[in-house]
Amino acid sequence: MINGKIILLFILQFIFFVIYVPLISFSLTTDTISSNSFLKDPDMLVSSGNIFKLGFFTPENTTNRYLGIFYTVSEKTMVWVANREKPLKDSSNTVTISKDGDLVLINKRNKIVWSTNATTSPMNTSVQIQDDGNLVLRDNATGAIIWESFSYPTDVFLPNMKVFHNITTGKKTLYSSWKNRSDPAVGSFTTGIDALNIPQIFIWKNHRPYWRSGPWNGRIFIGSHFMFNVNVQIFTVVNNYAGIFYVTTTDQVRFLMKISLNSSGSVVYTMWNERGKNWNVAWLEPQTECDVYGTCGPFGSCNAQDSPICSCLRGFEPVNKKEWGSGNWTSGCLRRMQLQCDQSNNTSGDGFLRLPFMKVPDFAEQFPSRQEDECRNRCLRNCSCIAYAHDSTIGCMFWSGSLIDIQRFTSVGYDLYIRVSASELDSHKDKKLFIIIPVVVAFCSMSIFTFIVWCWIAKQKGKKTKDKRIFEAHQIFSSDSTPIVLKDESQKVNIEELPLFTFETLANATDKFHDNNLLGKGGFGPVYMGKVDNGKKIAVKRLSTISGQGIEEFMNEVVVISKLQHRNLVRLVGCCVEKEEKMLIYEYMPNKSLDVCLFDPTNPSQNVLDWTKRFNIIEGIGRGLLYLHKDSRLKIIHRDLKPSNVLLDGEWNAKISDFGMARIFGSKQDHANTARVVGTYGYMAPEYAMEGRFSEKSDVYSFGVLMLEILKGKKNTHYYNQEWSLSLLGCAWKLWSEGNGLAFADETIVDSNIEEEIMRCIHVALLCVQEFPKNRPAIQTILSMLNREIVDLPEPEQPIFAEKWNDLHRGSTQSIRQVGLSINEVTLTVLDGR
Numbered sequence: 001m002i003n004g005k006i007i008l009l010f011i012l013q014f015i016f017f018v019i020y021v022p023l024i025s026f027s028l029t030t031d032t033i034s035s036n037s038f039l040k041d042p043d044m045l046v047s048s049g050n051i052f053k054l055g056f057f058t059p060e061n062t063t064n065r066y067l068g069i070f071y072t073v074s075e076k077t078m079v080w081v082a083n084r085e086k087p088l089k090d091s092s093n094t095v096t097i098s099k100d101g102d103l104v105l106i107n108k109r110n111k112i113v114w115s116t117n118a119t120t121s122p123m124n125t126s127v128q129i130q131d132d133g134n135l136v137l138r139d140n141a142t143g144a145i146i147w148e149s150f151s152y153p154t155d156v157f158l159p160n161m162k163v164f165h166n167i168t169t170g171k172k173t174l175y176s177s178w179k180n181r182s183d184p185a186v187g188s189f190t191t192g193i194d195a196l197n198i199p200q201i202f203i204w205k206n207h208r209p210y211w212r213s214g215p216w217n218g219r220i221f222i223g224s225h226f227m228f229n230v231n232v233q234i235f236t237v238v239n240n241y242a243g244i245f246y247v248t249t250t251d252q253v254r255f256l257m258k259i260s261l262n263s264s265g266s267v268v269y270t271m272w273n274e275r276g277k278n279w280n281v282a283w284l285e286p287q288t289e290c291d292v293y294g295t296c297g298p299f300g301s302c303n304a305q306d307s308p309i310c311s312c313l314r315g316f317e318p319v320n321k322k323e324w325g326s327g328n329w330t331s332g333c334l335r336r337m338q339l340q341c342d343q344s345n346n347t348s349g350d351g352f353l354r355l356p357f358m359k360v361p362d363f364a365e366q367f368p369s370r371q372e373d374e375c376r377n378r379c380l381r382n383c384s385c386i387a388y389a390h391d392s393t394i395g396c397m398f399w400s401g402s403l404i405d406i407q408r409f410t411s412v413g414y415d416l417y418i419r420v421s422a423s424e425l426d427s428h429k430d431k432k433l434f435i436i437i438p439v440v441v442a443f444c445s446m447s448i449f450t451f452i453v454w455c456w457i458a459k460q461k462g463k464k465t466k467d468k469r470i471f472e473a474h475q476i477f478s479s480d481s482t483p484i485v486l487k488d489e490s491q492k493v494n495i496e497e498l499p500l501f502t503f504e505t506l507a508n509a510t511d512k513f514h515d516n517n518l519l520g521k522g523g524f525g526p527v528y529m530g531k532v533d534n535g536k537k538i539a540v541k542r543l544s545t546i547s548g549q550g551i552e553e554f555m556n557e558v559v560v561i562s563k564l565q566h567r568n569l570v571r572l573v574g575c576c577v578e579k580e581e582k583m584l585i586y587e588y589m590p591n592k593s594l595d596v597c598l599f600d601p602t603n604p605s606q607n608v609l610d611w612t613k614r615f616n617i618i619e620g621i622g623r624g625l626l627y628l629h630k631d632s633r634l635k636i637i638h639r640d641l642k643p644s645n646v647l648l649d650g651e652w653n654a655k656i657s658d659f660g661m662a663r664i665f666g667s668k669q670d671h672a673n674t675a676r677v678v679g680t681y682g683y684m685a686p687e688y689a690m691e692g693r694f695s696e697k698s699d700v701y702s703f704g705v706l707m708l709e710i711l712k713g714k715k716n717t718h719y720y721n722q723e724w725s726l727s728l729l730g731c732a733w734k735l736w737s738e739g740n741g742l743a744f745a746d747e748t749i750v751d752s753n754i755e756e757e758i759m760r761c762i763h764v765a766l767l768c769v770q771e772f773p774k775n776r777p778a779i780q781t782i783l784s785m786l787n788r789e790i791v792d793l794p795e796p797e798q799p800i801f802a803e804k805w806n807d808l809h810r811g812s813t814q815s816i817r818q819v820g821l822s823i824n825e826v827t828l829t830v831l832d833g834r
Helices: 002-025 225-229 321-325 372-381 422-459 465-477 479-484 487-492 503-509 551-561 594-599 611-631 686-691 696-712 728-737 752-768 779-786 805-818
Strands: 038-040 052-057 066-071 078-081 094-097 103-106 112-115 125-129 135-139 145-148 163-166 175-180 183-194 200-205 208-212 235-239 244-249 257-261 267-273 278-285 300-302 310-312 316-318 333-335 351-359 365-367 387-391 395-399 406-408 414-420 518-522 525-531 537-542 572-578 581-587 635-637 646-648 654-656 663-665 671-673 693-695
Touching (some): 052 125, 175 257, 183 244, 183 257, 225 278, 278 779, 310 316, 372 387, 503 525, 503 537, 503 572, 503 581, 551 581, 594 696, 611 646, 611 654, 611 696, 611 779, 686 693, 693 696, 696 779, 752 779
Antiparallel strands (some): 038 094, 052 066, 094 103, 125 135, 163 244, 235 244, 257 267, 267 278, 300 310, 316 333, 351 406, 351 414, 365 395, 387 414, 525 537, 537 581, 572 581, 635 663, 671 693
């Protein structure tokens, strides 16, 4: 009997500990923690609609644990972090309700790491994760919410959230970026609403303005490109007339979306793609350097389509012309002629110049009016008013003091009227006449000249067979452009507008082009390091005078690069054209090219390229390509992206160079054909190498090859695996498809903390080198994939050159030799050596 009682007691204890206790601690289907339950790592709360979860996570490249909220469909996409400043060191952690009723996070030493700190006396409370992503702490007695995560956001804005600014107390709701992808602690960037004048959204970098949305006009923020073009009203700004403004989403937003502030300072708007199981980037700000606050300084206007991007407003000139000419525009501009406004009686002999399609300046004051003329009259009567604009909803916008953060848009924006003196207006009219009269005279002169030339050509018909052959050869040489090279663009670039160096200056700077200063040799001539009188180093690209090629490429590079300016593109400093000499002068890159750093075993830099530097180089090349393809004034296809054309500055930042083969696309053009295929073996996309078709996706293919070379530390054109009879691309595909992608990476960079990041880069690279262009992601999507803004990646297809490239390479080499041309890792079909 006693034994039976002991057995029965044992069974009851077993049932209690195995079945009942886990139910008390947590149920996988619950969305609530009450005072008699807790959440233990790795368990999770799940919202009733299975949309959001609360649980523990570990960011990439670290072992730290954090409590956060994330999506059910994308568990690596965090939207809120509790202990972002206090990481946990292991998985022995618990979330529960304290005796006072606060939600607390406790580590294995039973110490509170994080708390809601919402109660002041013991209360009966519970915590619930809701379907909108809000974590709420409720008073069970009254049902009132006493704390919610929406009031303490981290870096992500979700539908139904509100961004407050209390202009009475100055208190704001701020979203703050992570320090980096591995550390959710507060980073350098914050974003929120500023409603002191007309409400605007700001991004601040270390508490200084970094980007602003422009004023709210009742429907959109008028300083954002995206807002002008979107058909759905996403946001609304509410004024509760008690000194509190807030931004929230409208009822039209019924889809899975989020807006995050990343560690680079960009606000990224993404929507969930259910079919692709990933996040699609719909919009991000800032997009270009012009979007960065105050790039051109006071009274400076920025236009991403111009080169240089900054110019002074009409009637103004640079404060410091030397700085301005060197590309440092922060000091801005000042008036050429002072205003004539009489402060004693508020009369004025001033007027206004109209600037169309503008992002209006910061610090606008508002006056409700439906008449634009009233804005003009009010501004003219007020001597402190120096500019105005009008919006049908806002009314009049007035500015005084310095005008800052002005930008010229392409086809949207507002008319901005700048106040200038009457004499400046007169000079402006004189300038118009000064331009019109010479144009008319030039047109007449050109008509007469054309007639004379036509008569002369008519007389030369049938004359001089030799001249005819020369003419035909010239036509063949210059016919590669097809319709995509804009001939009129080259006419717009006057070499004399660039800083001109004399041959003597460059000869002295390079010690008469001494071999000791030789940095490398390109297809069209050597590149030398030089030092000018002020001690500044330069790189001099000297066109080979013995080569029959290069003139077109020289002019092409002047045309293209003179119109481009980006931190990841090499900067053209000037040029030299004297007799037979043609040289381009660039900023000097102390770490030379990626080619040297990766593949030259004698170069000590090879051992310096750890994973962090390699990943930053990959990102830098990607950002440079994004600018060329999407953000620059001209849509540029590089066509010769390879390691030797990627230069590295003193901080190992990547700079894309050598635009001799680049081609300009029209605004609506997405591909083109050519009979003159140029480029480098191993980096050309299949459709370009075999058919002469090229597009943005051709550069994407080259970028994918580059990524694999950076990961492996081996050159694609020199790599051949004898055991598997595979190229570099083939090895990457084989190892990745077998789940052993890490074996592909350079053993000097492999580390257990970055395995996932390396595997992700190999995955993205293989997506880039797929056979068909339509299957390759666009460069903006690639960057989002690399930065984990798009978490889930599609499966790549096997690269076409995985096994076939060596045969193609050998066959092409033979055909080249048959026509008597030398090669240096060069081109296919009708060939030009590089």
